[in-house]
Amino acid sequence: xxxxxxRTKLTVDALSAVATAVEVLxxxxxxxxxxxxxxxxxxxxxxxxxxxxxxxxxxxxxxMIKLPCTGKLEVIHLLKALEAGADGVYxxxxxxxxxxxxxxxxxxxxxxxxxxxxxxxxxxxxxxxxMFNMSSAMGPLxxxxxxxxxxxxxxLGPNPVRPRDGFEPAEVVRAQMGDAALPExxxxxxxxxxxxxxxEEGSKR
Amino acid sequence: MSEALTLKAGSNLEKVLTAGKFAVTGECGPPKxxxxxxxxxxxxxxxxxxxxxxxxxxxxxxxxxxxxxSAYLAQQNGIEAVMQMTCRDRNRLAMQADILGASVLGLxxxxxxxxxxxxxxxxxxxxGVHDLDSISxxxxxxxxxxEKRFQSGEEMDVAPPLYIGCAENPFxxxxxxxxxxxxxxxxxxxxxxxxQCIFNIPRFKQWMEAVRALGVHQEIKILAxxxxxxxxxxANYMKKFVPGMDVPQEIIDRIAAKEKGEAQxxxxxxxxxxxxxxxxxxxxxAGVHIMAVEWEAAVPEIVEAAGLMPRPAVA
Amino acid sequence: MIxxxxxxxxxxxxxxxGHDEVLVAGCDTCVAICxxxxxxxxxxxxxxxxxxxxxxxxxLKVEHTAAIRQCEWEYLxxxxxxxxxxxxxxxxxxxxxxxxxxxxxxxxxxxxxxxTNMLGMPQEHAVWLERCAACGECVIGxxxxxxxxxxxxxxxxxxxxxxxxAGLCEVVGPDQEETECAWALIWERLKAQGREDLMFANxxxxxxxxxxxxxxxxxxREEAKPI
Numbered sequence: 153x154x155x156x157x158x159r160t161k162l163t164v165d166a167l168s169a170v171a172t173a174v175e176v177l178x179x180x181x182x183x184x185x186x187x188x189x190x191x192x193x194x195x196x197x198x199x200x201x202x203x204x205x206x207x208x209x210x211x212x213x214x215x216m217i218k219l220p221c222t223g224k225l226e227v228i229h230l231l232k233a234l235e236a237g238a239d240g241v242y243x244x245x246x247x248x249x250x251x252x253x254x255x256x257x258x259x260x261x262x263x264x265x266x267x268x269x270x271x272x273x274x275x276x277x278x279x280x281x282x283m284f285n286m287s288s289a290m291g292p293l294x295x296x297x298x299x300x301x302x303x304x305x306x307x308l309g310p311n312p313v314r315p316r317d318g319f320e321p322a323e324v325v326r327a328q329m330g331d332a333a334l335p336e337x338x339x340x341x342x343x344x345x346x347x348x349x350x351x352e353e354g355s356k357r
Numbered sequence: 358m359s360e361a362l363t364l365k366a367g368s369n370l371e372k373v374l375t376a377g378k379f380a381v382t383g384e385c386g387p388p389k390x391x392x393x394x395x396x397x398x399x400x401x402x403x404x405x406x407x408x409x410x411x412x413x414x415x416x417x418x419x420x421x422x423x424x425x426x427s428a429y430l431a432q433q434n435g436i437e438a439v440m441q442m443t444c445r446d447r448n449r450l451a452m453q454a455d456i457l458g459a460s461v462l463g464l465x466x467x468x469x470x471x472x473x474x475x476x477x478x479x480x481x482x483x484x485g486v487h488d489l490d491s492i493s494x495x496x497x498x499x500x501x502x503x504e505k506r507f508q509s510g511e512e513m514d515v516a517p518p519l520y521i522g523c524a525e526n527p528f529x530x531x532x533x534x535x536x537x538x539x540x541x542x543x544x545x546x547x548x549x550x551x552x553q554c555i556f557n558i559p560r561f562k563q564w565m566e567a568v569r570a571l572g573v574h575q576e577i578k579i580l581a582x583x584x585x586x587x588x589x590x591x592a593n594y595m596k597k598f599v600p601g602m603d604v605p606q607e608i609i610d611r612i613a614a615k616e617k618g619e620a621q622x623x624x625x626x627x628x629x630x631x632x633x634x635x636x637x638x639x640x641x642x643a644g645v646h647i648m649a650v651e652w653e654a655a656v657p658e659i660v661e662a663a664g665l666m667p668r669p670a671v672a
Numbered sequence: 673m674i675x676x677x678x679x680x681x682x683x684x685x686x687x688x689x690g691h692d693e694v695l696v697a698g699c700d701t702c703v704a705i706c707x708x709x710x711x712x713x714x715x716x717x718x719x720x721x722x723x724x725x726x727x728x729x730x731x732l733k734v735e736h737t738a739a740i741r742q743c744e745w746e747y748l749x750x751x752x753x754x755x756x757x758x759x760x761x762x763x764x765x766x767x768x769x770x771x772x773x774x775x776x777x778x779x780x781x782x783x784x785x786x787x788t789n790m791l792g793m794p795q796e797h798a799v800w801l802e803r804c805a806a807c808g809e810c811v812i813g814x815x816x817x818x819x820x821x822x823x824x825x826x827x828x829x830x831x832x833x834x835x836x837x838a839g840l841c842e843v844v845g846p847d848q849e850e851t852e853c854a855w856a857l858i859w860e861r862l863k864a865q866g867r868e869d870l871m872f873a874n875x876x877x878x879x880x881x882x883x884x885x886x887x888x889x890x891x892x893r894e895e896a897k898p899i
Contacts, residue, residue: 227895255899258899259899262895262899263895265895266894266895269895444826445826449877471826471828471833471834472826473835473842474825474826474835474842474843476843476844477842477843485825485826487826487827487828488877488878488880489877490826490827490828490829490830490833491830491833492829492830492831492874492875493829493830493874493875493876493877496874496876497877508877524834525834526834526835529832529833529834529835529836529837530832530836530837530838530839530853530856531832531836531839531856531859531860534831534832534859534871537871537872538831538832540872541830541831541872541874544874545874553834601834601835601836601837601842
């Protein structure tokens, strides 16, 4: 469907733009970033599963936290992730207009924007956080996003927050979020509320 | 043989103080009506007996002829004025405009005051402005004079030549802060200070000690305030109702011991002369400010008896 | 919190002139806490008006109601039906509540039954002292936690004036009540904190453009605005 293709194109284009933008930064050889990903159950997490079953490679740097919806994300969760030492954080939600909870992903984008402002206030690069959108069928996009974001963070360098308290950033965030963070294993009655989008970009089936 | 003095404004008061002579200033309260003759009469009593006469600015928040107009009239009548300006009635725009106005009229001495609260006066329902405090006011005038800059930072072509004064109350609280407060005014740019009227000389001397310890007496010309007591009733009133006044009981008793009227007045003048002589000996006191409230006629006699005549003419 | 005092009864009663029905509307937040205009006080005022009217042989229907908070549209929705029954509402909410009601129910006549007076602190039960001027640029970090704008009668920024004596302000309250000199308090606390140097630094003139002097103010939380 034309609309979704446009949205896909937008997201890929946006990523490319960012990837280009950080090309100018010196690469930080040897630094492997720790990245936390908040993925919504209905789309992004499903896309991650799909990427896995498609055997698509994406970096092991990312730690996933499943949410019922990215709208569940609060500003504090994003900040705590960075405070605990995560080098980068992103949220992956449904395509705009297709959020299972209607506007959750829109709120996530708004809050992400606000967090970027707060990061500027504290002198941290706002590109360490980002909002992405994808459908459950976009396994390849999930993998590409993970690769590109990891590269972005690799170029930005380690989180200036030092020292780390010895806790895993992902565990700190999980503790912060309490019940909001869903257990990792997908529930058995997993019925995606959105119809999977026709895969337009060519999957590697 | 006169040495060339470095002057900021060139007023008579500035010349006298800068030349190291003991200065005498008086005070005159303008009338509560559009009557120039009252001002003229009062100031004429003081010509030749004081180096400059203060003109009050809606003193005790009671509306009177404005200070700038009264100061101008005083100068037109042959006596230099010290214009007073409070922070109570004007915002920073008006205060800058008024000082430019005063300056173009030839006025040079300006006394920067906080101002008595509106609730004291005859228009207690008025809105007290207090856009600035006296320290900011001093600083603002100093910058106009020395930096040719308005408070906004903009430059002006012709700066007003000003001799900037302030007031201080040696008996106000917190006592330990009072010398420091004068220092703040010095830092802000005050050239001279007139104190609140003194009756408790020992306590004043204590304050002067603190002032000298800070070196302030060398940075600013200090004029000790004197108010001749007209009657025991007046002394009692000041003791009870005027905030920040320290009137020792012995003084009230001394005046009260005399018969009401002429006798008490004479004793009041005698006391004033004694105090002036004693204050003149205090290190750091550069002059005296005689506030003879509604008793301007007493000033010539007092100045004469205190041995302060003739007033110096400094080139 | 915002505090208010009920207007003199005669002034309130005069507002009912020419009307047969009046609703007294209380607010259960700030004015309730300062015991001036909550539901309880609204009922009392309604009763007073009723007593006065009846003793004059005047037919006047008086009722009372209260909103949880008069300044929130949703809470006014909850009393909208009641308000709709009356041509005149005497609001006991603070100035914000009164204006919200006047706007929500415009052009209905909504009159103030209280004088909103200050942002005050309950020093002890039933005693409120003015603490904040809502000046838009808080400096109390430099004045030992004491506001010089509203607790100093002259809003001085550089220490006490010459009228400060024995820790008291030269201004005496309406009932000859003494006012503490804010700068005396600031000085004492700065000393206790070992920060006397803050007293000695000359503070520049205040930027009044950030206060209501600069015009009615508006605040927006962009990140919370609906999409």
